[in-house]
Amino acid sequence: MGIRGIIKGLGITFKHLFETYSEDLKQGPDRYKTAEGIQDRLSADTKGIFTVQYPEEKIPVPEAFRYIPFLIYDELEGGERDIRCTSCGICAKVCPPQCIWITRSVNPETGRPIPKPEKFFIDIDICMNCGYCAEYCPFEAIRMDHDYEIAGFDRMNHHIYDMEKLLKPASYYAKTHPVQYAEEETARLEKEAKKAAAQAAKAA
Ligand code: SF4
Ligand code: SF4
Numbered sequence: 001m002g003i004r005g006i007i008k009g010l011g012i013t014f015k016h017l018f019e020t021y022s023e024d025l026k027q028g029p030d031r032y033k034t035a036e037g038i039q040d041r042l043s044a045d046t047k048g049i050f051t052v053q054y055p056e057e058k059i060p061v062p063e064a065f066r067y068i069p070f071l072i073y074d075e076l077e078g079g080e081r082d083i084r085c086t087s088c089g090i091c092a093k094v095c096p097p098q099c100i101w102i103t104r105s106v107n108p109e110t111g112r113p114i115p116k117p118e119k120f121f122i123d124i125d126i127c128m129n130c131g132y133c134a135e136y137c138p139f140e141a142i143r144m145d146h147d148y149e150i151a152g153f154d155r156m157n158h159h160i161y162d163m164e165k166l167l168k169p170a171s172y173y174a175k176t177h178p179v180q181y182a183e184e185e186t187a188r189l190e191k192e193a194k195k196a197a198a199q200a201a202k203a204a
Pocket of ligand 1: 089
């Protein structure tokens, strides 16, 4: 890290310390008692260090915040859900504590596998929130959620997430991860355009 890193770190610490008192002096008791003051403390632009009266007050989490993974489905017309997961199993293979279980769907007539999960479980007590599953998924089907209020009394009922609990619409993902979602959508549209151009060239 070196001396420059230490000085930089100390500089950030002193900046927070100074801003804590300068903001308190500037805003006075309003900072803690009025709705505007509370809103200011909860905004991304807030300065200094202060105590948050959780659960009444909650600090918004940054986009990169990661907790328990969720599965994404695209919303089709008529309310149909297009689950992105192909049950390839890569996430389960890379998961360090091995807390993902997947069963692939099977065509009942042919007995052949269908690239969709029939069952998908994550043991959230074992999940260490590393984000590897989201990092390695080739289909952008699993991402890290922002929801951290997941305490429950019954482990089996509340902490083993099944597919219904894990599935969330792409619109939810767009809301919680606007930058990442936009990047992925741009890349996807470019890929589709290239594919269409290649097909048109082949047909010509
Ligand atoms: S979430 Fe992604 S990596 Fe995991 S099984 Fe589904 S498609 Fe594969
Ligand atoms: S976040 Fe890490 S520990 Fe949790 S399910 Fe994904 S790979 Fe496993």
